[in-house]
Amino acid sequence: MIFKRINLLSLILIFFSIIFFGCKKEDQTRLQASWSANDPILIPFNIRNNEKNLGNLVQNPSFETGKVYYEKGNLKSYDITGWKKVGNNIKWVISENGDFSEDEVYKGTHAIKIERNIADETESVGEGIISDFIKVIPGNYSLKFFLKLENVCPNQARIGTKMYDAINIRLQFFDKNKIEINGDELDAFRNKKIDNTFKSLTLSNFWQIEKFGWGEVHGKTAHFPFYDGDVPDEARYVKIYIGLKGTGKMWIDNVDFRYTDKNFTMLERMKPYFDSSYFVYDLVFPQPKQLIKKSQLELFNKEQNAYPIILIPDNATINIKEAAQAFREMLISVIKTTNNSISPEIRIVNNVNEIKDKQLVISLSTSNLYKKYEANLPDTILTKHKSAYYIIQPENEKNIILINGFDEAIKYAIQTFRQLIDKKALYNSANIIDYPDITERAILMHYFDGELNELYSKLNLFGEYKFSDIYFEWYNNDNKKHFPFNSPNDLLTENNSMNYNLMIDLVKLNAQQSLKSNESLNYKSLLSKSYKSLLFAGDYYQPYEDCNQDKVVFYSNNNLTKNVQSDHIKFLKDFSKHVANQNSRTKLEFLSSWNRLDLIDKGQGRAEIYYYDLSRNISDNITMYWTGGTYYSESIDYAEHFRINEIIGHSPALFDNSLLAKDQRLNTDYLKSYYAGKIRTMSFFEPYNLQTVSYQANAKTILNTNQLSELNTIRILTASNYFWNTASYNPDKSLWIVLNKLYGRENAIKLLKFNDSYYGLKEICQKIESDGSQFKNIRIARNFETELIKYAQELENSIDDKVLLSEINKLKTEILTKYNNLVSADK
Structure with missing residues (x-):
């Protein structure tokens, strides 16, 4: 009887469990059916956050694990954990094996090598490596990997095609039952469907590739404004295929596939920082390359009348003397904030005998005190990297700080020193070795809606964040309508925190004067000691899509009976000659008509001819610019760098429009409606986040800005951290630090x-x-x-x-x- 009662109770529990949990599972399935990459915030935060925290979703991303099978001592076959071979011409590279060299592996000891001597024109897949199923949720994912290529040609080279998908990168999509689903995706910006499984965009427009060293490639379907990386709403699994349809050799390593920050609101991304404690060392911005914490030092002792003393060399240059004076004024200001009644006596001397006991001694450059410690100082960094500096407190010395660097580097060192002083005027000592990754870090200003003193404040702020240059767009006789000055010459006596440069838009000025060589004299009045550089932008209006060439209008070259490079060559040669005749140090720079790869690809060879002519007829000293794969580039990979270098003939500087992308993407009612669910992920102060590779290091970047509002200034300041210390850059942390420094934690x-x-x-x-x-x-x-x-x-x-x-x-x-x-x- 007891058994029957227990059995009956069990049946009742099972019945209700089936109803309860069955309904819960059905509800969950129904809920998941509404999830969409176009409305990521509908997906519960904990599910999105867990997906993000998984990091790289690829099992065995560097091909390090697997099994090798031998037969009679000879290699017969192998299995690679998490991957399967497609085709026969695939080798598992083991660098420790004598059959392979070390440069056939990018990371670790293994990689994949594909070598093909023959390729049919009818091939649809080629040979390669495909991953096992990777579980996903609807949303945005990034795909990155490292490739090395040699003598790669398209499999349809016979009929004159470019690479297209001869290097075949695919992201295959599968539903919850692991049944493959169609990858066609509506590109709402162009109102057409495109193949979202195709991820070879940055490799697709090479004619051939002779030698392409290890570099990071981004799996892309389409350029901005398309939301690249979104997976279909029905997708619950993906597979990654990396293969070769053409002929040649391809090595693959370090595959990375992960859920991105584009699936979160700014508040969701920033909340983890709210409870974090940040000390003086953590708030140094831009982040130094190396910072080793030391002890706290008193800047002054009022009772003993002991104030800092600044020691400079006997033969100090004007730059060092000016830096010392600026340092002195900064220290006086800091000390007076603790007690305004104090009148600090801070001297600048070059004789160590003038140093008193218990004084904090700050040695600038190669002073007599520097020579005492020279053997143990990192001076080699100063010649190895432009704008490098160091701040060192020697061992067992409590009151000595040594600062050294060339030219403007001393200024950067002083800015860092200032950030290490807390509110109590205590110096939080640290040994710092530092230098920027991008040596010239510029901002382009199109207009400034404010008074002259407000402009000075803005320039000083940018200088404090270690931007090196400011570019003003030149409007000929209309400057006063856009800026609170007639010419940047007017600023020189008031402000020298940044180098002054001009950008001249040849499109806007074409209505006033031609670019013909005999009329370019009108521009020669621009040559002045005031300007470090003159950037000429020879852009053109491009209203067409796809192949409608008849709609191309070159505003900078109204005479279409001859090619555009003829006018550009004549103009630049004439101006270069004038610069030489005037013994001017002003540098000439040029943003050409063909400044981005998507336009070059539509030019049907004209861009390549343009650069072929241009590069052989103008001075090598003229800096060329590009904007990336498209005008608003959100990412630039090694393949894009490699290709533009081949086209131009050398590495160009970057004219960076990435901060403008946010305001340009959803610019019609249709797009706002179609992508309504993505609006929540937008932000006034989205931090700088151009996804690029470190190959731009040591080059110049101009950050193009639409306006210098206070909200936009916050975004601009985050970029300074990237330009200075690219490898350690964290966009969200940089934003948090900038907000804290400007407005304090609570206001942030x-x-x-x-x-x-x-x-x-x-x-x-x-x-x-x-x-x-x-x-x-x-x-x-x-x-x-x-x-x-x-x-x-x-x-x-x-x-x-x-x-x-x-x-x-x-x-x-x-x-x-x-x-x-x-x-x-x-x-």
């Missing part, structure tokens, strides 16, 4: 929450426009409305920056007006 949090409520309400407004005022939309919108008003008011009470507050209030008013109008209209 309020700004991020205001941003979240603004874009949350903006997204709901778009959904109301598309779907109507559904109860769910209105309920969510009211929450965002409340939060928006709350944080705007709190910022009003806690931030002194009136310009920033004005921008915030303007944004608040605009979105609330739109929301209220939508709700009223719907009623």
Whole structure:
């Protein structure tokens, strides 16, 4: 009887468990069916965060593990963990094996090698390596890997085609049952479907590749504005295929596939930093290459009248003397903040005998004190890297700081030193060795809507964050309409925190004067000691899509009976000659008409001919620029660097438009409606995040900016950390530090929450426009409305920056007006 009762109870429990858990699973399935890469925030945060925390989803990404099978002492076959071979001409490289060389592996001891001598034109796949199933959720993923190539030709070279998919990179999609699904994806920006499984974009336009050393390649389907990396909503698994359809040799290593930050709101990304403790050392910005913490030192002792003394060489240059004076003024200002009644006596001397006991001694450059410690100082770094400096506290010395560097590097050292002084005027000593990865770090300013003193403040801020150059767009006789000065000459007596440069847009000026050589004299008045560089932009309007060549209009070359390079060559040669005649140090720079790879690819060979002529007829001293694979490049990989170098003949500097991309992507009502769910992931101050490789190091970059609003300035400042220390750059951490330095921790949090409520309400407004005022939309919108008003008011009470507050209030008013109008209209 007891057994029957227990059995009956068990059946009842099983029955209800089936109902409960069965329904839960059905609900979960239904819920997952609504998940979409176009609305990633609908996916629960913990699921998205877990996916992100998994990091690289590829099993055995560097092919390090597997099994080798032998027969009678000879290699018969092998299996690579997590991967399968496609074809017969695939070798598992083992660098420790005498059959392979060390350079056939990028990382670790293994790689994949494909070698093909013959390739059929009819091949659809080729030979390669394919991964096992990789579990995914709807959202955005990045695919990166390292390739090495030799003598690669397309399999349809006979009929004159480019590479296209001869280097065949594919991301195959599968549903929950592991059944392959179609990879066709609507490119809403062009209103056409494209093959989203195709990931060979950056390799597809080579004619052939003779030798391509190990480099990181980004698996891309299409350039901006397409949301590259989104997987289909039905996809729950993917496979990665990397292969060769053409002939030649290809090595593969270090495959990386991961869930990206594009699936999160800015607030979700930044919350982990809210509870983090940051000390003086952590807030040094840009982040130094090497920082070893030492002890705290007193800057001064009022009772003993012991103030810092600055020691300079007997034969100090003007630059060192000016740096010492700036250092002195900075120290006086810092000390007076602790007690305004103090009048610190800080002397600049060149005689060690003038040093008193217990004085903090700061030695600049090669002073007499420097010579005492010279043998143990890292002076080799100064000649190895441009703008390098060091700050060293010698061992067993409590009151000596040695600072050294050439030219502007001393200025950078002083800026770092200043950041190590806390609010109590204690110097948090550290041994620092530092230098920038990108040696010339410039900002392009098209206009400035403010007074001259406000412009000086902005330039000083950029200088403090170690930007080296500012470019002003030149408007001929209309400068005063765009800037609070007639010429940058007017700024020289007031501000020298950055080098001054001009950008001359030949498109805009073409209406006023021709580029013909005999008329280029009009430009010669620009040559002045005031400018470090003159950048001429010979761009053109490009309204066409695909192959409609008849619509191309060269504004910088109205005479289409001859090629555009003829005018450019004549103009640049004439101006170069004038620079030489004037013994001017001003550098000439050029952003040509063909400044990006997607335009070059549509030029049907004209761009290659243009650069062939141009590079052989103008001076090697003229710096050339490009903008990447497209105008708004969000990523630039090694293949794109390699290709532009081949076309131009050398490595160009980067004209970086990446910070402009956010404002340009969703620029029509249709796109805003189609991608409404992605609006929530946007931000006023999205940090600099150009996904590129380190091959741009030691080059020059100009950061193109639309406006210098306070919100946009925050984004610009994050870029300084990348330009200075590329390898250690973390976009979100950089943003957090900038916000803390400018406004303090509490205000940083309020700004991020205001941003979240603004874009949350903006997204709901778009959904109301598309779907109507559904109860769910209105309920969510009211929450965002409340939060928006709350944080705007709190910022009003806690931030002194009136310009920033004005921008915030303007944004608040605009979105609330739109929301209220939508709700009223719907009623």
